[in-house]
Amino acid sequence: MTVERFTVDQVQRYARHIILPGIGGPGQRKLLDASVLVIGAGGLGSPTALYLAAAGVGRLGIVDFDAVDLSNLQRQILHTNSDVGRSKVASAVEHLRAINPSIEVVGHEELLFSTNVFETFEPYDVIVDGTDNFPVRYLVNDATQFMGKPLVYGSIYQFEGQATVFQPGQETPCYRCLFPTPPPPGTVPSCAEGGVFGVLPGVIGSIQATEAIKLITGEGDTLEGRLLLYDALDMSFQEVKIRWDADCPVCGKEPTITELIDYEAFCGVPARPE
């Protein structure tokens, strides 16, 4: 087996990984050869993308469509005060390249739809979900299931967060096994309405980065089959099981959904203009 040598810069930059049992030279090589797409350059996506860039993930993509707002800076640590008003993707790409100029950073300034999700996901090994809304969450779940790509899931609300890994495969659960149907519109407030503790996405996003790295290096046990619940006020972590649902319409024994659907209609929210 021939292993591509590290450059001098890489040996220095990744020295603490290369000497770390459980990552080492082979693990660092896998990271350099890997590609991860982070959906959202926001609260969750900021720490996830920063750590993945620093870790040397060879190609790091980031999807967003919004501009940086002053109210983002309380938690979205990818952006700075001088970025207010700029495209989040442009800001994210610049800061990620500043942390690690030796990796490829790809900005995807777009909304995700059924029509572009396959094309956007195709070049990536691992998908990290930091979205805030149910239509995109189900879209991302279904697309990763159909494409057989692992999905690192994270979600936050006020002082509580959740994280897990969905790994498509034989009798493994997906997001629909966890929550088969979205809540009716109006029953679940958004962070914009309910507020969010600024450090919370830092904790959950860092857990997502951890799981993405473990998926790439193959070391350790990921959160697959387990939903990690974090409560910042209690400072407690709890785990519950996520079972594969044999009746799941996407990953069950007899799937009834075999292609992407209209996710706004599914979630009972108005359609988006493309």
Next chain:
Amino acid sequence: MPVQVKLPTILRKHAGGEPRVSAEGGTLREVLQDLEARYPGVTKNVFSEDGGLHRFINVYVNDEDVRYLGALETEVREGDTVSILPAVAGGERSTASPRMRKDEAPLG
């Protein structure tokens, strides 16, 4: 038999802000009924119209989803923890979001 019920943030307003409360019952149904009697409104979004559990709110006895146990008839014992977990969508509001447009109202 008293069991501990762990409430998600979104339901704590019904219980004076408490993250954990006690309720009594031998089955999950009895525990939830007792919980509702103690903290009116707390289970309003847990039950569906047909009296079952909503599919966008998960209930766990210890670490097991009650959908894979006995649903509302799941037996609970003293010392068990019942956790109520609604689907939450928090994360990046602007991300490829169908609701990101400034001219639209936020979700909910």
